[in-house]
Amino acid sequence: MGFSYRDGRLFAEELDCEAIAQEFGTPCYVYSRAAMEAALADYHDALEGCEHLVCYAVKANSNIAVLDTLARKGAGFDIVSLGELERVLAAGGDPGKVVFSGVVKRPEEMRRALDIGIRCFNVESEAELDVLQSVAAASGKRAPVSVRVNPDVDAQTHPYISTGLRENKFGVATDVAMDMLRRAQTLSHIDVVGLDCHIGSQLVDMAPLLDALQQLLNMVDTLEAEGIRIHHLDLGGGVGVRYRDEEPPAVADYIAAVRQALGDRDLCLVFEPGRSIVANAGVLLTQVHYTKDTDAHSFALVDAAMNDFIRPALYQAWVDIQTVAPCDAQPRTWNIVGPVCETGDFLGKDRELALAPGSVLAVKGAGAYGFVMSSNYNTRPRAAEVMIDGNTSCLVREREGIDDLLRGERRMPQ
Numbered sequence: 143m144g145f146s147y148r149d150g151r152l153f154a155e156e157l158d159c160e161a162i163a164q165e166f167g168t169p170c171y172v173y174s175r176a177a178m179e180a181a182l183a184d185y186h187d188a189l190e191g192c193e194h195l196v197c198y199a200v201k202a203n204s205n206i207a208v209l210d211t212l213a214r215k216g217a218g219f220d221i222v223s224l225g226e227l228e229r230v231l232a233a234g235g236d237p238g239k240v241v242f243s244g245v246v247k248r249p250e251e252m253r254r255a256l257d258i259g260i261r262c263f264n265v266e267s268e269a270e271l272d273v274l275q276s277v278a279a280a281s282g283k284r285a286p287v288s289v290r291v292n293p294d295v296d297a298q299t300h301p302y303i304s305t306g307l308r309e310n311k312f313g314v315a316t317d318v319a320m321d322m323l324r325r326a327q328t329l330s331h332i333d334v335v336g337l338d339c340h341i342g343s344q345l346v347d348m349a350p351l352l353d354a355l356q357q358l359l360n361m362v363d364t365l366e367a368e369g370i371r372i373h374h375l376d377l378g379g380g381v382g383v384r385y386r387d388e389e390p391p392a393v394a395d396y397i398a399a400v401r402q403a404l405g406d407r408d409l410c411l412v413f414e415p416g417r418s419i420v421a422n423a424g425v426l427l428t429q430v431h432y433t434k435d436t437d438a439h440s441f442a443l444v445d446a447a448m449n450d451f452i453r454p455a456l457y458q459a460w461v462d463i464q465t466v467a468p469c470d471a472q473p474r475t476w477n478i479v480g481p482v483c484e485t486g487d488f489l490g491k492d493r494e495l496a497l498a499p500g501s502v503l504a505v506k507g508a509g510a511y512g513f514v515m516s517s518n519y520n521t522r523p524r525a526a527e528v529m530i531d532g533n534t535s536c537l538v539r540e541r542e543g544i545d546d547l548l549r550g551e552r553r554m555p556q
Protein backbone atom coordinates (compact mmCIF):
# COMPACT_ATOMS: atom_id res chain seq x y z
CA MET A 143 0.00 0.00 0.00
CA GLY A 144 1.21 3.52 -0.67
CA PHE A 145 3.65 2.86 -3.52
CA SER A 146 2.73 1.00 -6.68
CA TYR A 147 3.71 0.72 -10.33
CA ARG A 148 1.32 1.78 -13.08
CA ASP A 149 2.53 1.11 -16.62
CA GLY A 150 6.10 0.92 -15.41
CA ARG A 151 5.92 4.23 -13.52
CA LEU A 152 6.16 4.41 -9.74
CA PHE A 153 3.32 6.18 -7.98
CA ALA A 154 3.18 7.42 -4.40
CA GLU A 155 -0.54 7.14 -3.75
CA GLU A 156 -1.96 9.12 -6.72
CA LEU A 157 1.20 11.00 -7.66
CA ASP A 158 3.92 10.10 -10.15
CA CYS A 159 7.30 9.83 -8.41
CA GLU A 160 9.27 11.26 -11.33
CA ALA A 161 7.06 14.36 -11.18
CA ILE A 162 7.60 14.56 -7.40
CA ALA A 163 11.37 14.42 -7.99
CA GLN A 164 11.10 17.19 -10.56
CA GLU A 165 9.04 19.39 -8.27
CA PHE A 166 11.03 18.97 -5.07
CA GLY A 167 14.48 18.00 -6.37
CA THR A 168 16.63 15.05 -5.34
CA PRO A 169 17.61 13.48 -3.03
CA CYS A 170 14.16 13.57 -1.51
CA TYR A 171 12.28 11.38 0.95
CA VAL A 172 8.69 10.69 -0.04
CA TYR A 173 6.15 9.29 2.42
CA SER A 174 2.66 7.90 1.98
CA ARG A 175 0.21 9.04 4.64
CA ALA A 176 -2.22 6.23 3.83
CA ALA A 177 0.51 3.59 4.18
CA MET A 178 1.50 4.71 7.66
CA GLU A 179 -2.11 5.00 8.75
CA ALA A 180 -2.79 1.48 7.50
CA ALA A 181 0.23 0.09 9.35
CA LEU A 182 -0.92 1.72 12.59
CA ALA A 183 -4.43 0.39 12.01
CA ASP A 184 -3.01 -3.15 11.86
CA TYR A 185 -1.94 -2.73 15.49
CA HIS A 186 -5.15 -1.05 16.62
CA ASP A 187 -7.36 -3.63 14.89
CA ALA A 188 -5.47 -6.56 16.38
CA LEU A 189 -5.75 -5.01 19.86
CA GLU A 190 -9.45 -4.30 19.73
CA GLY A 191 -11.28 -5.35 22.85
CA CYS A 192 -8.13 -5.25 24.96
CA GLU A 193 -6.88 -2.21 26.86
CA HIS A 194 -3.90 -0.99 24.85
CA LEU A 195 -1.68 1.84 23.73
CA VAL A 196 0.43 1.88 20.59
CA CYS A 197 3.37 4.19 21.21
CA TYR A 198 5.03 4.80 17.86
CA ALA A 199 8.84 4.87 18.28
CA VAL A 200 9.64 8.42 17.25
CA LYS A 201 13.26 7.58 16.46
CA ALA A 202 12.20 5.62 13.36
CA ASN A 203 10.98 8.77 11.61
CA SER A 204 10.49 11.89 13.66
CA ASN A 205 9.19 14.30 11.05
CA ILE A 206 6.44 16.38 12.66
CA ALA A 207 4.02 15.57 9.83
CA VAL A 208 4.55 11.85 10.46
CA LEU A 209 3.91 12.29 14.18
CA ASP A 210 0.88 14.45 13.44
CA THR A 211 -0.54 11.82 11.07
CA LEU A 212 -0.16 9.10 13.68
CA ALA A 213 -1.35 11.23 16.62
CA ARG A 214 -4.58 11.98 14.74
CA LYS A 215 -5.15 8.24 14.52
CA GLY A 216 -4.76 7.75 18.25
CA ALA A 217 -1.09 6.80 18.52
CA GLY A 218 0.96 7.45 21.60
CA PHE A 219 4.72 7.88 21.32
CA ASP A 220 7.89 6.23 22.56
CA ILE A 221 10.57 8.89 22.97
CA VAL A 222 14.24 8.74 23.89
CA SER A 223 15.13 12.40 24.31
CA LEU A 224 13.83 15.82 25.18
CA GLY A 225 14.06 16.68 21.50
CA GLU A 226 11.70 13.85 20.61
CA LEU A 227 9.32 14.97 23.36
CA GLU A 228 9.23 18.51 21.97
CA ARG A 229 8.57 17.11 18.50
CA VAL A 230 5.61 15.11 19.82
CA LEU A 231 4.21 18.23 21.47
CA ALA A 232 4.78 20.33 18.34
CA ALA A 233 2.90 17.69 16.35
CA GLY A 234 -0.12 17.85 18.67
CA GLY A 235 0.63 14.51 20.37
CA ASP A 236 -0.94 13.74 23.74
CA PRO A 237 1.71 13.79 26.51
CA GLY A 238 -0.45 11.37 28.48
CA LYS A 239 0.32 8.77 25.82
CA VAL A 240 4.10 9.20 25.88
CA VAL A 241 6.53 6.62 27.25
CA PHE A 242 10.13 7.68 27.78
CA SER A 243 12.81 5.07 26.98
CA GLY A 244 16.58 5.43 26.90
CA VAL A 245 19.58 4.54 29.05
CA VAL A 246 20.68 8.12 29.79
CA LYS A 247 17.81 10.38 30.81
CA ARG A 248 19.19 13.64 32.11
CA PRO A 249 17.55 15.38 35.09
CA GLU A 250 16.35 18.29 32.93
CA GLU A 251 14.72 15.83 30.53
CA MET A 252 12.98 14.10 33.44
CA ARG A 253 11.82 17.46 34.78
CA ARG A 254 10.21 18.50 31.51
CA ALA A 255 8.59 15.09 31.06
CA LEU A 256 7.18 15.28 34.61
CA ASP A 257 5.89 18.81 34.08
CA ILE A 258 4.12 17.86 30.90
CA GLY A 259 2.69 14.71 32.49
CA ILE A 260 3.93 11.79 30.42
CA ARG A 261 2.45 8.34 30.79
CA CYS A 262 5.55 6.47 31.94
CA PHE A 263 9.32 6.50 32.41
CA ASN A 264 10.88 3.27 31.20
CA VAL A 265 13.70 3.14 33.75
CA GLU A 266 16.82 1.29 32.67
CA SER A 267 19.03 1.23 35.79
CA GLU A 268 18.96 1.48 39.56
CA ALA A 269 20.90 4.74 39.43
CA GLU A 270 18.34 6.25 37.09
CA LEU A 271 15.53 5.30 39.48
CA ASP A 272 17.23 7.25 42.27
CA VAL A 273 17.74 10.33 40.11
CA LEU A 274 14.11 10.19 38.99
CA GLN A 275 12.93 9.93 42.61
CA SER A 276 14.90 13.04 43.56
CA VAL A 277 13.86 15.04 40.48
CA ALA A 278 10.21 14.11 41.12
CA ALA A 279 10.51 15.03 44.81
CA ALA A 280 12.02 18.41 43.93
CA SER A 281 9.19 19.05 41.46
CA GLY A 282 6.53 17.90 43.91
CA LYS A 283 5.34 15.29 41.42
CA ARG A 284 5.04 11.51 41.36
CA ALA A 285 6.82 9.74 38.50
CA PRO A 286 5.03 6.81 36.86
CA VAL A 287 7.63 4.10 36.33
CA SER A 288 8.13 0.92 34.38
CA VAL A 289 11.36 -1.05 34.67
CA ARG A 290 13.01 -2.18 31.46
CA VAL A 291 13.84 -5.84 31.72
CA ASN A 292 16.71 -7.33 29.79
CA PRO A 293 15.40 -10.87 29.31
CA ASP A 294 18.65 -12.23 27.85
CA VAL A 295 17.09 -13.62 24.70
CA ASP A 296 18.75 -13.80 21.32
CA ALA A 297 16.63 -11.77 18.93
CA GLN A 298 18.58 -13.19 15.97
CA THR A 299 19.00 -9.92 14.22
CA HIS A 300 21.98 -7.77 13.25
CA PRO A 301 24.22 -7.43 16.35
CA TYR A 302 24.06 -3.62 16.19
CA ILE A 303 20.28 -3.66 16.61
CA SER A 304 19.98 -6.53 19.06
CA THR A 305 19.25 -5.16 22.53
CA GLY A 306 17.95 -7.96 24.72
CA LEU A 307 21.10 -9.91 25.46
CA ARG A 308 22.72 -9.85 28.89
CA GLU A 309 25.85 -8.30 27.40
CA ASN A 310 23.88 -5.33 25.97
CA LYS A 311 23.66 -1.99 27.78
CA PHE A 312 19.87 -1.99 27.87
CA GLY A 313 17.60 -2.59 30.84
CA VAL A 314 18.35 -4.74 33.87
CA ALA A 315 18.33 -8.51 34.44
CA THR A 316 15.06 -10.01 35.71
CA ASP A 317 16.26 -10.48 39.30
CA VAL A 318 17.59 -6.92 39.45
CA ALA A 319 14.31 -5.66 37.98
CA MET A 320 12.35 -7.47 40.70
CA ASP A 321 14.43 -5.86 43.43
CA MET A 322 14.14 -2.47 41.78
CA LEU A 323 10.36 -2.73 41.63
CA ARG A 324 10.16 -3.77 45.27
CA ARG A 325 12.32 -0.80 46.21
CA ALA A 326 10.51 1.58 43.86
CA GLN A 327 7.31 0.68 45.66
CA THR A 328 8.73 2.23 48.83
CA LEU A 329 9.93 5.49 47.23
CA SER A 330 7.94 8.58 48.08
CA HIS A 331 7.68 10.05 44.57
CA ILE A 332 7.54 6.95 42.37
CA ASP A 333 4.48 5.04 41.20
CA VAL A 334 5.18 1.57 39.85
CA VAL A 335 2.93 1.11 36.82
CA GLY A 336 4.56 -1.29 34.40
CA LEU A 337 7.20 -3.62 33.08
CA ASP A 338 8.80 -3.20 29.68
CA CYS A 339 11.31 -4.74 27.34
CA HIS A 340 12.60 -4.27 23.82
CA ILE A 341 14.84 -7.02 22.56
CA GLY A 342 15.87 -5.77 19.14
CA SER A 343 14.76 -4.52 15.78
CA GLN A 344 13.91 -6.08 12.42
CA LEU A 345 12.87 -9.35 14.07
CA VAL A 346 11.61 -11.94 11.63
CA ASP A 347 10.81 -14.63 14.15
CA MET A 348 8.33 -14.08 16.96
CA ALA A 349 9.70 -16.81 19.21
CA PRO A 350 12.18 -14.52 21.02
CA LEU A 351 9.46 -11.89 21.48
CA LEU A 352 7.15 -14.46 23.04
CA ASP A 353 10.00 -15.83 25.15
CA ALA A 354 10.59 -12.34 26.56
CA LEU A 355 6.85 -11.88 27.13
CA GLN A 356 6.68 -15.10 29.14
CA GLN A 357 9.45 -13.83 31.41
CA LEU A 358 7.57 -10.58 31.98
CA LEU A 359 4.37 -12.47 32.73
CA ASN A 360 6.17 -14.64 35.30
CA MET A 361 7.43 -11.46 36.95
CA VAL A 362 3.95 -9.92 36.94
CA ASP A 363 2.56 -13.01 38.66
CA THR A 364 5.29 -13.07 41.32
CA LEU A 365 4.89 -9.36 42.03
CA GLU A 366 1.13 -9.70 42.21
CA ALA A 367 1.53 -12.40 44.84
CA GLU A 368 3.67 -9.94 46.81
CA GLY A 369 0.98 -7.29 46.55
CA ILE A 370 2.70 -5.22 43.86
CA ARG A 371 0.23 -4.57 41.09
CA ILE A 372 1.56 -4.07 37.54
CA HIS A 373 -0.86 -2.16 35.31
CA HIS A 374 0.77 -2.39 31.92
CA LEU A 375 3.18 -4.54 29.95
CA ASP A 376 5.18 -2.74 27.29
CA LEU A 377 6.65 -5.21 24.80
CA GLY A 378 8.67 -2.63 22.85
CA GLY A 379 8.90 -2.63 19.09
CA GLY A 380 10.89 -4.91 16.88
CA VAL A 381 8.51 -6.51 14.40
CA GLY A 382 10.44 -6.70 11.15
CA VAL A 383 9.39 -5.74 7.65
CA ARG A 384 10.04 -7.21 4.23
CA TYR A 385 12.91 -5.46 2.47
CA ARG A 386 13.72 -8.37 0.17
CA ASP A 387 12.48 -11.86 0.96
CA GLU A 388 12.24 -11.78 4.75
CA GLU A 389 9.08 -13.26 6.19
CA PRO A 390 8.38 -11.33 9.38
CA PRO A 391 5.33 -12.25 11.41
CA ALA A 392 2.14 -10.41 10.49
CA VAL A 393 1.31 -7.88 13.20
CA ALA A 394 -2.10 -9.52 13.63
CA ASP A 395 -0.52 -12.94 14.24
CA TYR A 396 2.04 -11.58 16.66
CA ILE A 397 -0.56 -9.71 18.68
CA ALA A 398 -2.91 -12.70 18.68
CA ALA A 399 -0.08 -14.79 20.16
CA VAL A 400 0.60 -12.10 22.77
CA ARG A 401 -3.06 -11.95 23.75
CA GLN A 402 -3.20 -15.68 24.07
CA ALA A 403 -0.16 -15.74 26.36
CA LEU A 404 -1.70 -12.96 28.44
CA GLY A 405 -4.73 -15.11 29.24
CA ASP A 406 -7.19 -13.41 31.55
CA ARG A 407 -4.64 -11.20 33.28
CA ASP A 408 -5.93 -7.66 33.66
CA LEU A 409 -3.09 -5.80 31.96
CA CYS A 410 -2.94 -2.94 29.49
CA LEU A 411 -0.77 -3.86 26.49
CA VAL A 412 1.67 -1.27 25.23
CA PHE A 413 3.74 -1.59 22.05
CA GLU A 414 6.48 0.65 20.69
CA PRO A 415 6.63 -0.12 16.97
CA GLY A 416 8.77 2.03 14.74
CA ARG A 417 9.93 0.27 11.59
CA SER A 418 6.74 -1.71 11.04
CA ILE A 419 4.75 1.55 10.94
CA VAL A 420 6.89 3.62 8.60
CA ALA A 421 9.57 1.60 6.76
CA ASN A 422 7.49 0.70 3.74
CA ALA A 423 5.60 3.99 3.85
CA GLY A 424 8.63 5.82 2.47
CA VAL A 425 11.09 5.87 -0.42
CA LEU A 426 14.18 7.93 -1.09
CA LEU A 427 14.28 9.41 -4.58
CA THR A 428 17.67 10.00 -6.09
CA GLN A 429 18.84 10.88 -9.57
CA VAL A 430 21.59 9.21 -11.59
CA HIS A 431 24.10 11.90 -12.60
CA TYR A 432 26.81 9.84 -14.25
CA THR A 433 27.66 6.28 -15.12
CA LYS A 434 31.18 4.88 -15.08
CA ASP A 435 32.60 1.53 -16.12
CA THR A 436 35.73 0.10 -14.54
CA ASP A 437 37.36 -3.30 -15.04
CA ALA A 438 35.49 -4.54 -11.98
CA HIS A 439 32.13 -2.78 -11.93
CA SER A 440 29.67 -0.52 -13.64
CA PHE A 441 28.84 2.35 -11.33
CA ALA A 442 25.66 4.40 -11.35
CA LEU A 443 26.66 7.62 -9.60
CA VAL A 444 23.64 9.11 -7.85
CA ASP A 445 23.04 12.24 -5.80
CA ALA A 446 22.05 10.45 -2.56
CA ALA A 447 24.82 9.18 -0.33
CA MET A 448 25.53 7.44 2.94
CA ASN A 449 24.91 10.74 4.71
CA ASP A 450 21.32 10.63 3.40
CA PHE A 451 20.68 6.94 3.98
CA ILE A 452 23.26 5.11 6.06
CA ARG A 453 21.61 1.70 6.52
CA PRO A 454 23.46 -0.08 3.67
CA ALA A 455 26.84 1.27 4.82
CA LEU A 456 26.26 0.77 8.55
CA TYR A 457 24.44 -2.57 8.67
CA GLN A 458 25.11 -3.94 5.19
CA ALA A 459 21.33 -3.63 4.87
CA TRP A 460 19.87 -4.71 1.52
CA VAL A 461 17.20 -2.37 0.24
CA ASP A 462 15.37 -2.60 -3.05
CA ILE A 463 16.31 0.03 -5.65
CA GLN A 464 14.24 0.56 -8.79
CA THR A 465 13.86 3.12 -11.53
CA VAL A 466 10.69 5.20 -11.21
CA ALA A 467 10.05 5.21 -14.97
CA PRO A 468 10.97 2.99 -17.93
CA CYS A 469 14.31 3.73 -19.61
CA ASP A 470 15.36 2.72 -23.14
CA ALA A 471 18.83 1.58 -22.04
CA GLN A 472 19.67 -2.13 -21.92
CA PRO A 473 19.46 -3.60 -18.38
CA ARG A 474 22.90 -4.02 -16.82
CA THR A 475 24.33 -4.85 -13.44
CA TRP A 476 25.11 -1.70 -11.48
CA ASN A 477 26.65 -0.66 -8.21
CA ILE A 478 24.58 2.30 -7.06
CA VAL A 479 26.95 4.69 -5.29
CA GLY A 480 26.83 8.24 -3.96
CA PRO A 481 29.11 11.29 -3.92
CA VAL A 482 30.64 10.78 -0.45
CA CYS A 483 34.36 10.09 -0.37
CA GLU A 484 34.28 6.60 1.11
CA THR A 485 34.19 3.18 -0.48
CA GLY A 486 31.49 2.33 2.09
CA ASP A 487 29.26 4.88 0.40
CA PHE A 488 26.91 2.67 -1.55
CA LEU A 489 23.15 2.24 -1.65
CA GLY A 490 23.11 -1.10 -3.44
CA LYS A 491 25.44 -3.48 -5.25
CA ASP A 492 24.96 -5.74 -8.25
CA ARG A 493 21.52 -4.46 -9.21
CA GLU A 494 20.11 -5.33 -12.58
CA LEU A 495 18.56 -2.11 -13.87
CA ALA A 496 17.87 -0.26 -17.12
CA LEU A 497 19.10 3.25 -16.36
CA ALA A 498 20.96 6.20 -17.81
CA PRO A 499 22.13 9.59 -16.56
CA GLY A 500 18.98 11.52 -15.64
CA SER A 501 17.07 8.44 -14.45
CA VAL A 502 15.39 8.80 -11.08
CA LEU A 503 15.72 5.83 -8.74
CA ALA A 504 13.61 4.95 -5.74
CA VAL A 505 15.29 3.40 -2.71
CA LYS A 506 12.45 1.40 -1.17
CA GLY A 507 11.75 0.81 2.51
CA ALA A 508 13.39 4.11 3.39
CA GLY A 509 10.61 5.44 5.63
CA ALA A 510 12.22 4.08 8.81
CA TYR A 511 15.72 4.95 10.02
CA GLY A 512 16.26 6.92 6.84
CA PHE A 513 16.17 10.70 7.11
CA VAL A 514 16.52 10.53 10.91
CA MET A 515 19.96 8.94 10.62
CA SER A 516 21.16 11.36 7.98
CA SER A 517 24.08 13.70 8.63
CA ASN A 518 25.88 16.59 7.06
CA TYR A 519 29.02 14.58 6.34
CA ASN A 520 30.97 16.10 3.44
CA THR A 521 29.01 19.32 4.20
CA ARG A 522 26.05 17.94 2.34
CA PRO A 523 22.71 19.62 3.08
CA ARG A 524 20.11 17.12 4.23
CA ALA A 525 17.35 16.06 1.86
CA ALA A 526 13.80 17.38 1.59
CA GLU A 527 10.90 15.33 2.95
CA VAL A 528 7.53 15.23 1.21
CA MET A 529 4.29 13.67 2.47
CA ILE A 530 1.82 12.42 -0.12
CA ASP A 531 -1.85 12.34 0.79
CA GLY A 532 -3.97 11.04 -2.08
CA ASN A 533 -3.31 13.38 -4.97
CA THR A 534 -1.69 16.14 -2.93
CA SER A 535 1.92 16.56 -1.92
CA CYS A 536 3.13 18.52 1.05
CA LEU A 537 6.72 19.60 1.62
CA VAL A 538 7.05 18.61 5.28
CA ARG A 539 10.72 19.47 5.60
CA GLU A 540 12.57 21.87 3.39
CA ARG A 541 15.85 20.82 1.89
CA GLU A 542 18.69 22.30 3.93
CA GLY A 543 20.78 25.07 2.42
CA ILE A 544 24.50 25.67 2.83
CA ASP A 545 23.68 28.59 5.16
CA ASP A 546 21.97 26.16 7.52
CA LEU A 547 25.16 24.13 7.66
CA LEU A 548 27.45 27.03 8.42
CA ARG A 549 25.17 28.57 11.06
CA GLY A 550 26.71 28.65 14.53
CA GLU A 551 30.30 28.23 13.36
CA ARG A 552 32.85 31.01 13.52
CA ARG A 553 36.39 31.89 12.60
CA MET A 554 39.07 32.24 15.26
CA PRO A 555 39.10 35.65 17.02
CA GLN A 556 42.61 36.29 15.72
Ligand code: LLP
Pocket residue numbers: 199202220243244303340342343344378379380381414415416417418453457510511
Ligand atom coordinates in the same frame (compact mmCIF):
# COMPACT_ATOMS: atom_id res chain seq x y z
N1 LLP B 1 11.51 0.80 21.59
C1 LLP B 1 12.81 0.93 21.92
C2 LLP B 1 13.18 1.06 23.32
C3 LLP B 1 13.78 0.92 20.91
O1 LLP B 1 15.06 1.05 21.23
C4 LLP B 1 13.39 0.79 19.55
C5 LLP B 1 14.39 0.80 18.47
C6 LLP B 1 12.02 0.68 19.26
C7 LLP B 1 11.11 0.67 20.31
C8 LLP B 1 11.49 0.55 17.85
O2 LLP B 1 11.91 -0.64 17.27
P1 LLP B 1 11.37 -1.06 15.82
O3 LLP B 1 9.90 -1.36 15.92
O4 LLP B 1 11.63 0.07 14.90
O5 LLP B 1 12.17 -2.26 15.48
N2 LLP B 1 18.75 2.13 13.12
C9 LLP B 1 18.48 0.71 13.10
C10 LLP B 1 17.36 0.33 14.04
C11 LLP B 1 17.60 0.73 15.48
C12 LLP B 1 16.48 0.41 16.41
C13 LLP B 1 16.70 1.04 17.74
N3 LLP B 1 15.63 0.85 18.68
C14 LLP B 1 18.19 0.28 11.66
O6 LLP B 1 18.21 1.13 10.77
O7 LLP B 1 17.99 -0.89 11.41
